[in-house]
Structure formats: C-alpha cells, structure tokens
Amino acid sequence: MARTESNMLALGTKAPDFYLNDRTTETNHFNFSGVKGEKGTLVMFICNHCPFVHHVIDEIIMIANDYRVQGLGIVAISSNDVIHFPQDSPALMTEYAFENNFEFPYLYDATQEVAKAYQAACTPDFYLFDQQDKLVYRGQLDDSRPGNGIPVSGSDLRGAIDSVLYNRTMNPNQKPSIGCGIKWK
Known part of the structure; x- marks a missing residue:
C-alpha cells in the first residue's frame, strides 16, 4: 500500500471553484457556492477503493452528520x-455513497482539473475553508492509519472545524494527510 502525503496547499488560499456531477443523485451538478456552508466548507478528496479511505469512512460520515447541521458545507x-x-467509476461511486449513507454530494472530477486546482495528492485529503472561502486547515483526519493500532477519532479535523464554527484559534500544527496517491491519467 503506497503512502502519499498531502501537498499542504497554502493557508489563506481562496477555494477553487468547480462544476461537477453528483454521483449520489446522478442528476445534480454542484459548484463551490452550491456546497458552501453558512459557517464554513469542508472539501474532501476520497475514492471508493483506497484502504486509507475505508479505514476512516465511518468517522467521515460521523463528522458530516455532526457538523452539517451546524452550518458546515460538506x-x-x-x-x-x-x-x-475502474473500481472508482461513477457508477460505483453512486453505490459506495449509497452503501455508506452519504448525506453530502459525492462529485466526480473526470478531467482531474479540480484535484489539480486544490493540489490534492492523496485520498483522503481534507480542505477546510472559513466563511470567506479562505483555506484555514488542510491535512489529516487524525493520526490513525491502517494497521498502526491508533483508533480513528477525527481529532485533528474535528478540532479545526470547531475552531471555524466557534471562532477559536486554529491549531497551527497541521499534519499532512497520508493515503493512496491520486491516480492521475
């Protein structure tokens, strides 16, 4: 299992826009402003087959359920x-979203231009933007990785989201996410 780290896009970067097809409905398209939350926005790069994503998907769903009702766009x-x-195909994305009860859009970036704009490097890769669409956190969910024995807690990402939602000081110690590299064309 290859381990790729996040590129750590510069803090303060304005959220790159996108217009992508939603695999959870197959009929809707979204841009950044369409998913933007009242208090902030979390953009996650994931895929269906990555063991790093499988390791944390339950916590990702819990984070989404905990915070979207508090004004976080996801x-x-x-x-x-x-x-x-092919295991990451749009049809299987729809199935993966359904199996995992996604309550947020799961978009397909066919051209890979969105991943390039965000400088995404791995799955999972997390980007948290404030109300002004400025990047305030990029990095890992927590210190847990498949096989390292550390329980999944979401502590790093949850702490960052709490900072945005409750106007707290952001932890300056932001560790890169580690996961499977984006599969480039």
Whole structure:
C-alpha cells in the first residue's frame, strides 16, 4: 500500500471553484457556492477503493452528520483515473455513497482539473475553508492509519472545524494527510 502525503496547499488560499456531477443523485451538478456552508466548507478528496479511505469512512460520515447541521458545507470529490482504476467509476461511486449513507454530494472530477486546482495528492485529503472561502486547515483526519493500532477519532479535523464554527484559534500544527496517491491519467 503506497503512502502519499498531502501537498499542504497554502493557508489563506481562496477555494477553487468547480462544476461537477453528483454521483449520489446522478442528476445534480454542484459548484463551490452550491456546497458552501453558512459557517464554513469542508472539501474532501476520497475514492471508493483506497484502504486509507475505508479505514476512516465511518468517522467521515460521523463528522458530516455532526457538523452539517451546524452550518458546515460538506462535499467529497473523486478524481481518480477510472480507465486504469475502474473500481472508482461513477457508477460505483453512486453505490459506495449509497452503501455508506452519504448525506453530502459525492462529485466526480473526470478531467482531474479540480484535484489539480486544490493540489490534492492523496485520498483522503481534507480542505477546510472559513466563511470567506479562505483555506484555514488542510491535512489529516487524525493520526490513525491502517494497521498502526491508533483508533480513528477525527481529532485533528474535528478540532479545526470547531475552531471555524466557534471562532477559536486554529491549531497551527497541521499534519499532512497520508493515503493512496491520486491516480492521475
């Protein structure tokens, strides 16, 4: 299992816009302003087959359920090359979203332009934007990885979200996420 770290996009970066198809409904398209939350927005790069995503998907769902009702916009994007990785195809994205009870859009980045704009490097990769659409957190969910024995808690990402929602000081110690590399064309 290859381990790729986040690129750590510069804090303060304005959220790159996008216009992508939602695999949870197959009929809707979203841009950044369409998923933006009243208090902030979480953009996650994930995919269907990555063991790092599988390791944390339950916590991702809990975070989404805990925070979307508090004004956080949440979206997941898959940017993997589906020709060489058919298990990440849009049809299987729909199935994955349904099986995991996604209550947020799961968008398909067919051209990989959105992943490039965000400088996404791995799955999972997390980007948290404040009310002004400025990047305030990028990095890991927590210190847990498949096989390292550390329980999944979401502590790093939850702490960052709490800072945005409750106007707290952001922890300056932001560790990169580690996961499977984006499967580039």
